[in-house]
Amino acid sequence: MTLSNAPGKADRPGFWGRLSGFGPYAALTEVLFASPRRQFLVLLTIPVIWVFVTHLGPILQMLNVSLLTNYPPSPNKVPSYTLEHYGKFFTEGIFITPFIRTMVFSTVLTLTTLIIMYPVAYFLARHVPRNRQMLFLMLLLIPFWVGEVVRIFAMMILLGNNGALNLVLQFLGLTERPIPFMYTGFSLSAGIIYLTALYMLMPLYSALEKIPANYSEAAADLGAGPWTRFRRITLPLSLEGIASGCTLVFLISTGMYATPVLLGGPSTTLFSEVIAGFFHVAGDQWPVGAAFSCIMLLTALAVSGGFNKIMGHLAGRVKK
Amino acid sequence: MTRNTRILMQCIYWAFVLYLLVPLFLMMLMGFKDSKFIGFPIRSWTLDWYLGVFNDTAVVQALGYSAVIAVVSTAIALFMGTWIAVALTGRSFWGRAIILGLTLLPAVIPGVISAIAFRIAARVVGMEPGMWAIIWSHAIHNVPFVVLVVMARLSTLPKSYGEAARDLGADPIITFFRVTLPYLTPAMIGGGVFCMLLSFDDFVRSFFLGGYEPTLPVLIFAKLRSGMSPEINAISTIVLVLTALLGLWAERSMRGMSKRAAND
Numbered sequence: 001m002t003l004s005n006a007p008g009k010a011d012r013p014g015f016w017g018r019l020s021g022f023g024p025y026a027a028l029t030e031v032l033f034a035s036p037r038r039q040f041l042v043l044l045t046i047p048v049i050w051v052f053v054t055h056l057g058p059i060l061q062m063l064n065v066s067l068l069t070n071y072p073p074s075p076n077k078v079p080s081y082t083l084e085h086y087g088k089f090f091t092e093g094i095f096i097t098p099f100i101r102t103m104v105f106s107t108v109l110t111l112t113t114l115i116i117m118y119p120v121a122y123f124l125a126r127h128v129p130r131n132r133q134m135l136f137l138m139l140l141l142i143p144f145w146v147g148e149v150v151r152i153f154a155m156m157i158l159l160g161n162n163g164a165l166n167l168v169l170q171f172l173g174l175t176e177r178p179i180p181f182m183y184t185g186f187s188l189s190a191g192i193i194y195l196t197a198l199y200m201l202m203p204l205y206s207a208l209e210k211i212p213a214n215y216s217e218a219a220a221d222l223g224a225g226p227w228t229r230f231r232r233i234t235l236p237l238s239l240e241g242i243a244s245g246c247t248l249v250f251l252i253s254t255g256m257y258a259t260p261v262l263l264g265g266p267s268t269t270l271f272s273e274v275i276a277g278f279f280h281v282a283g284d285q286w287p288v289g290a291a292f293s294c295i296m297l298l299t300a301l302a303v304s305g306g307f308n309k310i311m312g313h314l315a316g317r318v319k320k
Numbered sequence: 321m322t323r324n325t326r327i328l329m330q331c332i333y334w335a336f337v338l339y340l341l342v343p344l345f346l347m348m349l350m351g352f353k354d355s356k357f358i359g360f361p362i363r364s365w366t367l368d369w370y371l372g373v374f375n376d377t378a379v380v381q382a383l384g385y386s387a388v389i390a391v392v393s394t395a396i397a398l399f400m401g402t403w404i405a406v407a408l409t410g411r412s413f414w415g416r417a418i419i420l421g422l423t424l425l426p427a428v429i430p431g432v433i434s435a436i437a438f439r440i441a442a443r444v445v446g447m448e449p450g451m452w453a454i455i456w457s458h459a460i461h462n463v464p465f466v467v468l469v470v471m472a473r474l475s476t477l478p479k480s481y482g483e484a485a486r487d488l489g490a491d492p493i494i495t496f497f498r499v500t501l502p503y504l505t506p507a508m509i510g511g512g513v514f515c516m517l518l519s520f521d522d523f524v525r526s527f528f529l530g531g532y533e534p535t536l537p538v539l540i541f542a543k544l545r546s547g548m549s550p551e552i553n554a555i556s557t558i559v560l561v562l563t564a565l566l567g568l569w570a571e572r573s574m575r576g577m578s579k580r581a582a583n584d
Contacts, residue, residue, distance in 0.1 A: 016494050029491045039492060040411070047404040051422040054460045058441035059429070065440050072443060120336050123329040136333075138571075143340045145567035147521030149537045150556040153544060154343035157350055157553075164346050194340070226325065247428075255430020258523045258541060272432040279436060279528065290440060293433045300430055 059297075066290035085291035095274060095292070102271040103299065105185075106253040109192050110246050113200045116193070117245070121204035122234075126213070137205070144198045152262050155191045156182065183265030191263040192253050199248040207241025208234070236318040243311035247304045254300045271296055344560065351553035369554040378539065379555055386536040389451060389526075390519040393458035397515050398508055400459070401466025406500065408467075409474045427464035434461065435528040442529060450531035457525045462515040469514070473507035474500075506574050513570035517563055 019025055033039045065071045066086070068079040089095050120140075128136050143151065158164050159181040166178040181187050211234060219229045260270040275296065278289030354366035373379055404423055408416065426434060438457040439449075447453050477500065485495040526535040534542060536559060543552050 016490075016498060020489075020491065020494060029493065033492055040413075043407045043492075047400070047407045047423075048419060050400055050463075051404070051419055054456075055422050055425050055463075058434075058437035058460075059425075061441045061444050062433075062437040065444075116332070116336065119329040119332045123326075123333045127326055127329065139337050140340060142564055142567070143344055145517055145521075145563045146344065146556075146560045147537050147563070148523050149540045149544070150347075150521075150559055151343070153540065153552060153556055154347040156544075156548070157346050158343040164342070194343070197336075197340075251428055251430050255432045255434070255524075257432045257435075257527070262541075262544060272430075275432060275436065276528075279439065286440065286443075289436060293436050297429065297433045301428075304428075 062290045063294055065287055066294050068287050071286045071290075085288045086295070088288060089292060089295055098269050098271045098274050099296070099299075101268070102254055102296075103303070105189075105268075105270070106250050107303075109189055109196075109253050110250045112189070113193055113197055113249050114242065114246060117197055117200040117204055118242075121201055121208055121241075125205050125208035140201060141198065143194075148195060149258055149262075151194055152191055152259055155187070155194055155263060159187050159190065182263070183268075185264075185268050188260060188264040188268050191259050192256060195256070195259060196249045196252050199252060200245040203241040203245040203248070204238065205241075207238040211237045236315070239311055239315040239318065243308055243315070247308060250304055250307075251300055254296065347553050348557045348560070351550050351557050353550050353553075355550070369550045370557075372551060373554045373558060376551075379536075382534055382536045382539040385451070385533055386520050386526075389454050389458060389535060390516040393455045393462065393519045394512050394515040396455070396459035397462035397466050398512050401463045401511070402470050402504065402508060404463065405467045405470035405474055406496070409471055410479070423467050424464045426461050431524045435524045438525060439528045448531065449529050450533070453529040453531075454526050454535065457529050458515075458519040458522060461522075461525065462518055465514055465518070466508075466511045469507045469511035470504055473504055477503050510570055510574040513566060517567060520563065 020029075032042050067081050067083070069082050069084075070077050070079050073079060089099075124133060124136055156163075160166070161178040161180060161182070163181070165181065166175075169175045169179065181190075215233050215237075216229050219233055224232065255272060256270070257272045257276060260268065260273055264270065264273075271292070275289050275292050278285040278292070349362070351369050352365045352367070353362045354364040354368070355362075404419075408420060408423070429437070435457070438453070438460070442449065442453045442456075447456070481499050481503070482495055485499045486492075490498065521537060522535075523537040523541060526538050527541070530538055536555075540552060540555060540559075543549075543555075
């Protein structure tokens, strides 16, 4: 590696040499780096403040607002603390349905994505020659540089009543009238898989790529069939990739907003749309939205945390 | 693996490539349709939609707006992310796991919830919805990605480099700028471009934190809701080409730089 200044220039003090000879700077570094302990504190203070204030702060504020009777504050109503917004979720059935639908839908989609992406990742990692893997991977990566909204739009053109899929189906004579794919669970699933597949592919690919090929060869020499080799070697060694891929896809699909709005219909309303509704209307609906967001955040993190715990346990057993 | 499963997997791969690329290809194609209505078949062709994009001030403004947000939020994310990565690498101290966990938190919170938490926080601190609110939320959301990329690169930096610099009389600040930072550059460029793409493509945070001026994804979303026309195809195609070029360039330059760094 190269440093910015070539050695030849060393006899004349460069910018850094002059800086370290500069009185106020020298005095400042003297104070800041007097001991390793102080050096450590100087280095760590700003990251710690940043992380607590900006990463954790908004979540805590959301939690706080979810417990207030009214927000944004209005002059004639002084907010006080209450749990009624959380109660609303459990007592009014219209909110539970989209919530359960979101969780079931996300789980099913995560598993579907896993089943589709596992062979793709396996093929890439094990059957494509090393020097061409990057090219094959690129083909899958390019669409993911395009934004969420643009990709949803592309999906709408494919699935619309005058869309390409219906055109092909009609041309082949499989259907006479266009099939209404749009605004159904089908279009929503196709869209979400389209948007999240990469997050499944990458962890799976890097896990599978690390498994030495001679493990399987050794097992084959010992007489293990292809299914046994997969079940006893490849699958256990790729558990970590499965765990992180599933976690990412699950968390991303629970938090999707533009996709259900554009690709879903009235029968597929997801919880994110319900939550967003509280922030569109003028008035003091914010605390309800905040409470529902907290419920969803906790559930999503609990589900993925629990899942990771189980997978970690399984992966630990493999290592023994 | 037997021959048949291998062929089957190959088929799944190519089917998936088609699934990913065909919709985008169709979208580009539809931008050339000489009609106001989207849908097949395309009977006559025109370039008007593509040319019209550059005359549409709303689109050009949104493009510029999104670009400014992407650049500024990436600069903030790179600065903070690199600092956090340097502070957390190679040290073990009480609470390190907590700090690391909080660092990665914005990346795992589902999109809508993070947008709403930022919306509420902006209201609490009295920040008006608009450019700075969007920049602030994008920067926070992107910090974890910078931290992960920079930490990975930092873990391969030999400890002796920093020690040598210190033996030669460099203080920690100079050591950082002359030894650590040049070593981190490829990772920072890669992470930076990734952040710019994330910010440029982000919809949900820009939607909830935006004022009256829309970012490009928000503008496309609004147009989609009010009715589809090939104009949206032309806009989307231009966005696609821009982002793909940026991504490809970053991929190439990053690989080139790490190869050179490995050779030196």
